[in-house]
Amino acid sequence: MDQDRIVLKTTPPRAHRMVIARPRLAQLWDEVRERAFIEVCAPGGFGKSTLLVQWRLLWLERGALVTWATLDAQDGPIRFARVLAQAMRSASGRASFDRIALEYGDDPERALDALTAVLSEIASLAAPTVIVLDDGENLPRETARDALAYLLMNAPANLTVVLGTRVPLVLPTVELTARGECARVTVDDLRLDLDDAVALLRKRFGKRLELDDCVRLHEMTEGWPIGLQLAAAAIERSPHYHTAVLALSARSGDLERYFIESLLDHLPEAVAAFLTRIAILDPLSRELCEATTGSPMAAPWLEQMMADTPIFTVTEAQGWMRLHALARDFLLGRFEQLPEAERTQLHLRAAQWLAQRRFFPDAARHALAAKDEPLAQACASQGLWSVATSGDLAEALQWIPHLAPETLADNVQLRLIGAWVMALGNRPDEARRTADEVLRDPSTEPAMTFMAALVASCAEACADRIGLIPAIMARWPTLPDYVVDPVHRQSYFNTCAVVAVASGELAQVHAMDTSPAPEAADNRTLALVFSISRLYLAVALLREGDPIRVEELLQGPLAHAERTQGRRSTVACLHAVGMAAALLERDEVARAEALLAHRVDVMERFVFPDAILLAYETRVRLAAAQGDERRALGVLGSMEADGRARSMPRLVLAGLAMRIHLHACKGHVESATALMPTLEALAPTFEGPEYLPFLREYKLRCALARALLAIARFDGASAQAELSDAAELARAANFAREAVTVQALRAVAAELAGSERALPLLAEALSIGAMRGCLRLVEEAHPAVLALRRRLEAADARQAPAAASTALPPAHTPPRKPAASPGGLLTPKEAEVLRLVAAGHSNKHIAKAMDVGDETVKWHLKNLFAKLSAGSRRHAVDRARMMGLVIDEDAVA
Numbered sequence: 001m002d003q004d005r006i007v008l009k010t011t012p013p014r015a016h017r018m019v020i021a022r023p024r025l026a027q028l029w030d031e032v033r034e035r036a037f038i039e040v041c042a043p044g045g046f047g048k049s050t051l052l053v054q055w056r057l058l059w060l061e062r063g064a065l066v067t068w069a070t071l072d073a074q075d076g077p078i079r080f081a082r083v084l085a086q087a088m089r090s091a092s093g094r095a096s097f098d099r100i101a102l103e104y105g106d107d108p109e110r111a112l113d114a115l116t117a118v119l120s121e122i123a124s125l126a127a128p129t130v131i132v133l134d135d136g137e138n139l140p141r142e143t144a145r146d147a148l149a150y151l152l153m154n155a156p157a158n159l160t161v162v163l164g165t166r167v168p169l170v171l172p173t174v175e176l177t178a179r180g181e182c183a184r185v186t187v188d189d190l191r192l193d194l195d196d197a198v199a200l201l202r203k204r205f206g207k208r209l210e211l212d213d214c215v216r217l218h219e220m221t222e223g224w225p226i227g228l229q230l231a232a233a234a235i236e237r238s239p240h241y242h243t244a245v246l247a248l249s250a251r252s253g254d255l256e257r258y259f260i261e262s263l264l265d266h267l268p269e270a271v272a273a274f275l276t277r278i279a280i281l282d283p284l285s286r287e288l289c290e291a292t293t294g295s296p297m298a299a300p301w302l303e304q305m306m307a308d309t310p311i312f313t314v315t316e317a318q319g320w321m322r323l324h325a326l327a328r329d330f331l332l333g334r335f336e337q338l339p340e341a342e343r344t345q346l347h348l349r350a351a352q353w354l355a356q357r358r359f360f361p362d363a364a365r366h367a368l369a370a371k372d373e374p375l376a377q378a379c380a381s382q383g384l385w386s387v388a389t390s391g392d393l394a395e396a397l398q399w400i401p402h403l404a405p406e407t408l409a410d411n412v413q414l415r416l417i418g419a420w421v422m423a424l425g426n427r428p429d430e431a432r433r434t435a436d437e438v439l440r441d442p443s444t445e446p447a448m449t450f451m452a453a454l455v456a457s458c459a460e461a462c463a464d465r466i467g468l469i470p471a472i473m474a475r476w477p478t479l480p481d482y483v484v485d486p487v488h489r490q491s492y493f494n495t496c497a498v499v500a501v502a503s504g505e506l507a508q509v510h511a512m513d514t515s516p517a518p519e520a521a522d523n524r525t526l527a528l529v530f531s532i533s534r535l536y537l538a539v540a541l542l543r544e545g546d547p548i549r550v551e552e553l554l555q556g557p558l559a560h561a562e563r564t565q566g567r568r569s570t571v572a573c574l575h576a577v578g579m580a581a582a583l584l585e586r587d588e589v590a591r592a593e594a595l596l597a598h599r600v601d602v603m604e605r606f607v608f609p610d611a612i613l614l615a616y617e618t619r620v621r622l623a624a625a626q627g628d629e630r631r632a633l634g635v636l637g638s639m640e641a642d643g644r645a646r647s648m649p650r651l652v653l654a655g656l657a658m659r660i661h662l663h664a665c666k667g668h669v670e671s672a673t674a675l676m677p678t679l680e681a682l683a684p685t686f687e688g689p690e691y692l693p694f695l696r697e698y699k700l701r702c703a704l705a706r707a708l709l710a711i712a713r714f715d716g717a718s719a720q721a722e723l724s725d726a727a728e729l730a731r732a733a734n735f736a737r738e739a740v741t742v743q744a745l746r747a748v749a750a751e752l753a754g755s756e757r758a759l760p761l762l763a764e765a766l767s768i769g770a771m772r773g774c775l776r777l778v779e780e781a782h783p784a785v786l787a788l789r790r791r792l793e794a795a796d797a798r799q800a801p802a803a804a805s806t807a808l809p810p811a812h813t814p815p816r817k818p819a820a821s822p823g824g825l826l827t828p829k830e831a832e833v834l835r836l837v838a839a840g841h842s843n844k845h846i847a848k849a850m851d852v853g854d855e856t857v858k859w860h861l862k863n864l865f866a867k868l869s870a871g872s873r874r875h876a877v878d879r880a881r882m883m884g885l886v887i888d889e890d891a892v893a
Contacts, residue, residue: 003086006079010087012068012132015053020199022054025189029055032183033062033160037152037176040164040185043310044262045226047190048164052132055162064128067091071135077111077147078104080139084118084131084151091129093867096121115150123156136165144169152176167308187310191223194594204232205241213245215598219567220248220325224310227326230254250326251333259330263309271301276338277346279331280366283320291353292346344370355379361387364399377404381414388421389487389525391570394605397425412438412448419455426607426646428459435459447482454488457495464609464648465690466502469495490529497536501543501610502693504733509540524565531557531571532608538578539610542585545736545772550582573602577615584618585737585774589625592618609648616642616651620658621780632662649685650694656682657701664708665783672709679705700729700738707745711782716752723749737777740769744781747788759795762788826867833860838877 032038033055040048052068059066067087075083082101089097100121104114122129131151139148149172152161163169176182192200197218201209217235221227234253238244250256264272274297278289290298302321306312311327314320323331335343351366355375360383367376380399388396400418408415415434423431438444438452453472460468479492493512500508512533534557541550558575565571580595596603596619603615616639623632636655643651656679663672679702685691686698707722723746730739747762762778762785769775779785826834829850836846843857850857861873870876 035183036181038162042187047225066130081114134164211597250330276334292350391528396421423459428463431459462607467692506540531574547582547585548773554579587776660705664712696733719749744778748784
């Protein structure tokens with residue numbers, strides 16, 4: 001009976017049908033596959049076993065002998081040796097491993113002798129051999145201490161031991177680590193990144209699940225594989241996936257059952273109660289948990305749960321951690337069932353502890369929950385600055401009503417902070433009034449006067465009334481020496497950058513870039529001002545037609561902001577919108593779309609006009625790139641409506657100009673013509689003082705719109721005249737990006753006019769676009785560009801056929817997935833026979849395909865049956881599939 005169980009324990013699990021290829025983990029395998037010991041350590045639900053199954057197939061493809069053993073609490077040292085012997089017998093087909101099991105039997109005194117014999121046989125194989133041990137946490141302590149340690153310390157050079165375990169085992173790996181022979185795979189390696197999650201969900205749902213919903217599920221599950229699978233299962237039964245995703249909660253259904261069965265049912269009652277009561281803390285520390293619950297056991301309980309469960313993650317700040325979002329949602333459902341008096345007391349204790357240590361934002365939240373208005377007011381007054389400057393603008397706006405009027409009246413700085421929050425919270429007129437009151441007061445000290453000017457300038461910048469800023473800042477042509485606050489200093493440079501971008505003085509923006517590397521700015525109060533600085537530098541670079549530098553500028557800060565503040569934070573979204581625009585310029589449509597996914601609602605709350613404009617334009621261009629003109633027109637309609645609602649004529653201008661572009665390129669002459677009067681009627685607005693810096697941009701967009709309309713009417717001469725004006729405007733405003741578009745359209749207009757300059761003009765546009773990394777601009781200029789480009793390539797081919805033939809990339813043929821290697825158990829001939837048997841061929845067909853006789857095929861089949869312990873063809877194929885020697889195409893990952 002025990003031998004039957006051992007056979008089952010050494011049978012590898014099947015590859016799950018929903019397994020996806022994870023290039024990152026395949027690359028990790030390639031880096032560690034030749035180490036003597038590989039430990040894969042993570043709590044339950046992180047896909048350790050799935051990873052080991054996938055890696056087993058990779059080793060088999062490389063020709064290694066690969067065993068499998070699932071460990072349990074009954075695996076004492078001698079049974080552990082028998083398990084290894086049986087696993088090696090199955091993998092190698094060698095009867096010598098059977099003799100080891102018979103010779104040493106169940107004698108516990110001979111466990112190490114049995115292991116020595118197994119290791120000796122492995123060494124004599126002289127072939128790369130891998131022993132995969134799963135569920136290592138179940139192994140008895142004496143087996144880990146003696147038998148497993150002996151295995152590692154005496155492993156021959158051709159052996160790799162791979163251990164999957166929920167908790168680290170105490171093993172003698174110091175020497176292996178020192179020699180570089182030990183590798184560890186952790187939770188951070190196993191966590192699904194966004195690409196992994198989208199690939200898994202797309203494999204399960206296809207295009208029926210929108211990208212936004214895929215990203216939302218990844219955010220909710222925080223890369224936890226089992227969490228994502230449970231979430232997918234929860235929505236799969238719903239007729240409306242989007243609605244199901246929005247309603248998904250860990251307080252019901254499969255997710256709730258998972259947490260009850262895998263978490264609460266395994267915890268002592270006192271620990272489960274403790275966990276429920278700390279669910280209100282985000283983030284949390286051992287000291288905070290102890291102060292909130294009053295339990296002296298907080299530290300050991302947290303330490304134990306950190307090791308045994310997947311529900312805690314460590315934050316960037318030392319000593320602080322977070323509950324997984326789904327686990328917290330589940331536990332908060334339990335917390336809400338506690339008596340109200342207890343809930344209030346817990347919030348109040350947390351607020352008092354946090355306030356004493358000057359964590360005012362978190363303290364204010366708990367004070368409000370505890371209905372302690374005086375404490376909430378005090379904490380809000382102290383914490384408003386840090387909340388706003390870190391980018392949590394929505395929360396900062398919620399706090400303003402809780403500031404006591406008498407406190408505001410006596411504290412000029414707090415009033416200005418509140419005004420700054422209102423400016424950044426889409427209430428610029430209120431902010432400007434408060435700032436003007438301070439500016440008009442002659443008794444205000446210089447530092448506060450300067451701060452008031454920054455607030456007034458911020459209000460005008462957020463309203464896109466850039467023309468009013470120079471007058472506000474006229475008293476400070478340079479940064480005053482008395483300004484020492486780093487936020488104020490950077491805000492001054494940002495204000496200058498806003499004006500410089502609008503005026504086309506892009507070189508000044510580069511000179512004012514003082515933002516440090518993301519990791520250097522650990523103070524969160526600098527996060528927002530530095531993200532604004534990078535935004536305007538990115539806008540300048542995009543206008544200069546340099547998307548490559550934009551990607552270099554934003555990639556690191558974006559990753560840092562996502563890691564420290566969250567993917568949907570204001571700072572991360574500001575970086576993401578600039579990055580998406582740059583990637584789209586470089587024709588990386590999928591990456592650009594993924595960057596904007598599940599962020600559009602955050603971007604719609606932006607108050608920075610250039611960020612709003614970039615977000616809308618990128619969404620329109622993405623829709624057009626995917627051939628979805630209906631969606632593009634819908635976004636343009638929203639863009640114009642948003643511009644009118646916010647009194648931002650630049651949004652209306654861009655929306656109208658892009659609509660004309662879309663219609664003109666489709667040959668919709670009447671629709672494009674009907675929009676022109678509305679566009680031209682905006683002229684007086686941009687001639688006024690508030691929007692005067694954008695007059696050249698307005699004239700450029702109008703000239704391009706008229707040129708496109710002329711092309712749609714097949715009027716090449718008129719188009720050429722308009723494009724000549726557009727080229728001059730682009731040069732005057734330093735808009736190199738628009739200059740590329742103008743150059744491409746000049747080629748189209750020249751073709752319409754019958755000019756021989758059409759192809760040279762297009763060749764120059766393509767060359768500039770390629771040099772700047774923005775060829776998509778040329779292709780987007782007009783559909784006629786494609787036909788012209790084909791003519792240009794044909795002309796080049798006639799002039800230099802050899803060069804042209806080598807320049808064209810070969811037709812892409814998807815690589816064929818490799819078949820499984822026999823892994824050392826089968827000869828190449830036997831492996832080929834097995835493959836043909838699995839495909840359903842008869843002996844006669846196999847003989848013909850391999851050019852051998854029928855008797856030879858029968859001889860190979862006899863050997864196959866012996867090596868696979870099979871009694872029939874079907875049994876042999878099933879056994880081979882289970883051992884990974886025949887791999888279904890969908891299971892290869």
